Amino acid sequence: MTSNPPNVYLPDMATIVEVVQETPAIKTFRVVLNSEERMQAFNFEPGQVGQLSVLGVGESTFVINSPPTRKDYLQFSVMKVGELTSRLHRLKAGDQIGVRAPLGNAFPYESMKGKNIVFIGGGIGMAPLRTLLLFMLDNRADYGDITLLYGARSPRDMAYGYEVEEWLQRKDMRTVLTVDNGTPEWKHKVGLIPNILREINPSPENTVAVTCGPPIMIKFTVQALQELGFDDEQVVTTLEKRMKCGVGICGRCNMGTSYVCKDGPVYTLAQLKQLPNEM
Amino acid sequence: MSTVRFLKARDIAPWLEELSRDFTVLAPAQHGSSIVFREFDPARGIELSQLSTTPAKRALLPPCETLFEYETTKTLEPPYKTSIELKPTLPEGKSVVFGARPCDARAMQIFDRVYNGDQVKDPYYTARRDNATIVTLACSEQEEACFCDRVGGSPVDATGSDILLTPLKAGYVAEALTPKGEKLLKSTSFMKAEGLRQEALNSRNRILEQVPERSSFLDMERNLLSLFGDLGFWDKTAEACLSCGACTYLCPTCYCFNITDETRGESGRRIRTWDNCMSSQFTLEGSGHNPRPSKAHRMRNRIGHKFSYYPQLHDKTLACVGCGRCVSNCPVSFDIRNAVACAIQQAGAIQEQAHD
Amino acid sequence: MVQHTQELRKLIAQALPELDVVLAWTSGSNQLASAPLFITAEDDLDKLDFGPMHVQNLAAYLPSLKGRKVGIVTRGCDSRTIIELLQEKLINRDEITIFGIPCTGAVNIRKVREAADGQRLRSVEAGKDIVSVTTDEGVRTIPMQDVLMEKCYNCPSQTPLIHDHMVTERNGCHMTGEAPESTLDKLDAMEPDARFAFWEESMDRCIRCYACRNACPLCVCKDSCVAQSRDPHWVDLSDNPREKLMFQAIHALHTAGRCTECGECERACPMGIPILAMKQALNRRIKHLFDYEAGMDMENTPPLFMFRQQEEHIKERDAR
Numbered sequence: 036m037t038s039n040p041p042n043v044y045l046p047d048m049a050t051i052v053e054v055v056q057e058t059p060a061i062k063t064f065r066v067v068l069n070s071e072e073r074m075q076a077f078n079f080e081p082g083q084v085g086q087l088s089v090l091g092v093g094e095s096t097f098v099i100n101s102p103p104t105r106k107d108y109l110q111f112s113v114m115k116v117g118e119l120t121s122r123l124h125r126l127k128a129g130d131q132i133g134v135r136a137p138l139g140n141a142f143p144y145e146s147m148k149g150k151n152i153v154f155i156g157g158g159i160g161m162a163p164l165r166t167l168l169l170f171m172l173d174n175r176a177d178y179g180d181i182t183l184l185y186g187a188r189s190p191r192d193m194a195y196g197y198e199v200e201e202w203l204q205r206k207d208m209r210t211v212l213t214v215d216n217g218t219p220e221w222k223h224k225v226g227l228i229p230n231i232l233r234e235i236n237p238s239p240e241n242t243v244a245v246t247c248g249p250p251i252m253i254k255f256t257v258q259a260l261q262e263l264g265f266d267d268e269q270v271v272t273t274l275e276k277r278m279k280c281g282v283g284i285c286g287r288c289n290m291g292t293s294y295v296c297k298d299g300p301v302y303t304l305a306q307l308k309q310l311p312n313e314m
Numbered sequence: 315m316s317t318v319r320f321l322k323a324r325d326i327a328p329w330l331e332e333l334s335r336d337f338t339v340l341a342p343a344q345h346g347s348s349i350v351f352r353e354f355d356p357a358r359g360i361e362l363s364q365l366s367t368t369p370a371k372r373a374l375l376p377p378c379e380t381l382f383e384y385e386t387t388k389t390l391e392p393p394y395k396t397s398i399e400l401k402p403t404l405p406e407g408k409s410v411v412f413g414a415r416p417c418d419a420r421a422m423q424i425f426d427r428v429y430n431g432d433q434v435k436d437p438y439y440t441a442r443r444d445n446a447t448i449v450t451l452a453c454s455e456q457e458e459a460c461f462c463d464r465v466g467g468s469p470v471d472a473t474g475s476d477i478l479l480t481p482l483k484a485g486y487v488a489e490a491l492t493p494k495g496e497k498l499l500k501s502t503s504f505m506k507a508e509g510l511r512q513e514a515l516n517s518r519n520r521i522l523e524q525v526p527e528r529s530s531f532l533d534m535e536r537n538l539l540s541l542f543g544d545l546g547f548w549d550k551t552a553e554a555c556l557s558c559g560a561c562t563y564l565c566p567t568c569y570c571f572n573i574t575d576e577t578r579g580e581s582g583r584r585i586r587t588w589d590n591c592m593s594s595q596f597t598l599e600g601s602g603h604n605p606r607p608s609k610a611h612r613m614r615n616r617i618g619h620k621f622s623y624y625p626q627l628h629d630k631t632l633a634c635v636g637c638g639r640c641v642s643n644c645p646v647s648f649d650i651r652n653a654v655a656c657a658i659q660q661a662g663a664i665q666e667q668a669h670d
Numbered sequence: 671m672v673q674h675t676q677e678l679r680k681l682i683a684q685a686l687p688e689l690d691v692v693l694a695w696t697s698g699s700n701q702l703a704s705a706p707l708f709i710t711a712e713d714d715l716d717k718l719d720f721g722p723m724h725v726q727n728l729a730a731y732l733p734s735l736k737g738r739k740v741g742i743v744t745r746g747c748d749s750r751t752i753i754e755l756l757q758e759k760l761i762n763r764d765e766i767t768i769f770g771i772p773c774t775g776a777v778n779i780r781k782v783r784e785a786a787d788g789q790r791l792r793s794v795e796a797g798k799d800i801v802s803v804t805t806d807e808g809v810r811t812i813p814m815q816d817v818l819m820e821k822c823y824n825c826p827s828q829t830p831l832i833h834d835h836m837v838t839e840r841n842g843c844h845m846t847g848e849a850p851e852s853t854l855d856k857l858d859a860m861e862p863d864a865r866f867a868f869w870e871e872s873m874d875r876c877i878r879c880y881a882c883r884n885a886c887p888l889c890v891c892k893d894s895c896v897a898q899s900r901d902p903h904w905v906d907l908s909d910n911p912r913e914k915l916m917f918q919a920i921h922a923l924h925t926a927g928r929c930t931e932c933g934e935c936e937r938a939c940p941m942g943i944p945i946l947a948m949k950q951a952l953n954r955r956i957k958h959l960f961d962y963e964a965g966m967d968m969e970n971t972p973p974l975f976m977f978r979q980q981e982e983h984i985k986e987r988d989a990r
Contacts, residue, residue, distance in 0.1 A: 041437070042402050042404075042437050043434060043435075043436065043437070044381045044382070044402075044436075044437075044438075044573075044584075044586075045381075045382055045400060045402050046400070048398055048400065090384045090386065090398055090575060090577075090582070090584075091384075091386075091575050091577040091582055092575060092900075093573070093574060093575050093900070094573065095600065116599075116600040116601045116602075117599075117600025117601070118600070118900055118901045119600065120600060129393070129395070129396075130396065131396055131397065131398045133398075133400075249603075250603060275599070276597070276599070276605065277597055277598065277599045277600075279571065279572060279573045279586075279589075280571070280573065282434045282436075283428075283433075283434060284428055284429060284434065284436060284569070284571075285570055285571050285572070285573070285586075285589070286569070286570030286571075286589075286591060286619070287570065287589070287591070287596050287597050288597075289615075289619075289623070290605075291539075291542070291618065291622075291623055292622075292623045292626050292627055297433075297434075310542075311542040311543075311614065311615075311618070312542075312543070313597075313605040313606055313611065313615075314605060345874075345875045345941075346872060346875065346941070346942050346943065346944075347780050347783065347784065347942035348875055348940075348941045348942050350875050350941075363788070363790070364788075364790050367940065367941065368875075368877065368941075376909070377877065377878070377909045378907065378908050378909035378910075457790065458702070458790075458791075458792065553708045554705060554706040554708065554731075556730075556881065556884040556885055556938070557884055558879050558880050558881035558883070558884035558885065558938070559877075559878070559879035559880060559881070560877075560879040560881045560938070560940040562879070563877040563878070563879045564877065564879075564940060572907070574900065574907050576906050576907065576908060585907060585908065587878075587907045587908075587909070588877075588878070590879065593880075593898075595898050642702070642703075643940035644703075645726070645881050645885050645934075645937065645938035645940075646705055646706050646726060647698035647703040647704065647705035648705070649698065649705075
């Protein structure tokens, strides 16, 4: 099933319908494809990504972080780090943007059915986890216990505040928040994600851990998961790379034989260990 | 049986002139101290005496290609709506590549597996490919840096060609290998020469006999994987490398590209241009993080891609055709043949240790 | 030459225990080109070789090795690069051990090719005053004088201007007679239109590999180079000679008064574009305006690195 235009390089033009300032550095863009027909036909799976274009500046890759179960708009969260993301941050509702999506693979949400899920997200790394989390909450009966460990540098760097409150209230999931630097008002944990993970001490029994965040956080989180007894097959992550073509040709996002844009961005730790370490 | 014709050396230029009416003809020509593939110009002539400095790949993958044009319009009255129109610009017209070498033609099949694969079809590439006819000139001998024989090719290999030219005295025996090739041989520039088929074959066999016996780089793709973790090996291999792109841009099989927007006023084009995996900027992310931060990482990827990754993905075919352009043009004389031979030896040693 | 190589090996072997790496040359696998040699162990010394065919300016590696103890085999011209790098504080003198060698000139392989009438070169051997070239048609000899690198014809010093160790000097540079006509000479004789046409034509074959930039010892902003920077967006990536020339113009301006004319840019260019001429032209201006030559004196400051209210050779106030 593909909803790409036949020309894989040609974006769909889309309109930004809403911009949410998540944190000082992160904005969320809700976009709708200009072609009603294309929007209707748009299908994707949680974890897939898209290339956003600002014409004249270029393209960059972002995960579609709204779940396929909610399709009024496609949501992308963008942290301001470079030239393109800075230009994206200047866009407002009503502005035009190019979208090439969906690209890449998805989280193995089918094989996760019936299992307990531990989400471990750091900073902007929460974006892809949000997609899967909302998808699972929309199909709650299919999955076992759900735990979310979400960390950010400080309370104001925590995105999706409006949903985090709701997640904290929910009885059918456990939500743990942590920041590296607390404030007097902060009621949750203070500490690095891997350490808090050890504290939570999730059982690896019939469980899949899904993690995303900066490369250094992933590295230490994976170490902690291994200490907790998680097998390589039980650890799933999604990677971010510099991409251009998005279809496995242009050659910059590969790790050995695997092209993150096409074969990824979602990998199990077992898969990653077969590839050269180029995270 | 395919058509065989004879082309006198002095009839080449008139034939190319004739072709230029219906095709864009690319042929090697002297340009300063280099020989480059460029649009045939009778005034510049052609240069077939040596392997060209640049490969023939630009026929299918030009150094710069427009993917689409865009134009922004803004309404002058509130609520000031902006709209952007995209116009894809697929390449049109037919082309002939004249004087490609067997390595150049083989390289094009290496692109095919990537750009015209089962899952993804690159519309720009496939348009150029479908409309290109490749006229290959069999080599009379191997040059100093040539090693096509070690990577699955040969100086007279016809893989990927539509017509194979075999040099004989005073001209070339032309054999059509595809319907596209057959069509071109209909020109009156050619003489009937069915009888020369055997003579051409004999000549090619004589050239093959001169190819030295030397170790092959085939079937090593999985062995090389054991060197993934040995960054020290790659550090040593890459120590003199300047991280420039001479090797990649002159490589007939290197196909990585960049995509950028070039704007003038309210309109512009999204273009793709050759890119270079040896540059640190190739993988540098907006955040400043770089998954291939050192020359060693990049060298591992370049050699890995050609001799391990690509063959694993594509029926053991190496993504190197052994033209030697990277060897003879490297400012610091990096020799990929030595590097691969060393890697194979080192990988072998690692595996032996593992068995002990 | 053999005797000199032995002496050099001995000098390096003695110093090697104190050094992380010594930069030298070896004869490349290809008969036509030398390669840099990174010596870290005494075994590596067997591969060391030097002579007119060993051409790379090894000083280009020094900035990237800053912080390590580095030995470097150095000719007169290379020492100018080292002085320039020291002036710009891109390297530290106390981290560098200079093994000076007397130079007898360096061969420009492109000129050898031209002298061999485009015949395919099988091997090239540099003798005392001649180069023996083996082509498909046999062996022929070319006077060394005709095929030297551009910088050799105006060489101010065969031996390094600074050094820590020195291989015994000997006389006899191959540069004896008149220099052949240079690209700059040819350009000087042209009208501006013809000159621009020359560059448009030459840059047309540029493949944008940036070997010129990466081989340049003084190109030190590689990671934020205007060639790739999109913000500012100074150079368009279209395959257009004017854009390519734009980069060369910026490169030449960035190295004006710093460039020691070592010629690595031109030597590294796989397409044989004579880009050294641009740097020579700018350096000629610098010489005229500031009476300054790069890399000659460690105590001096490159003229474009400082500001004087009144330059001695620029009489703008008088003109007013």
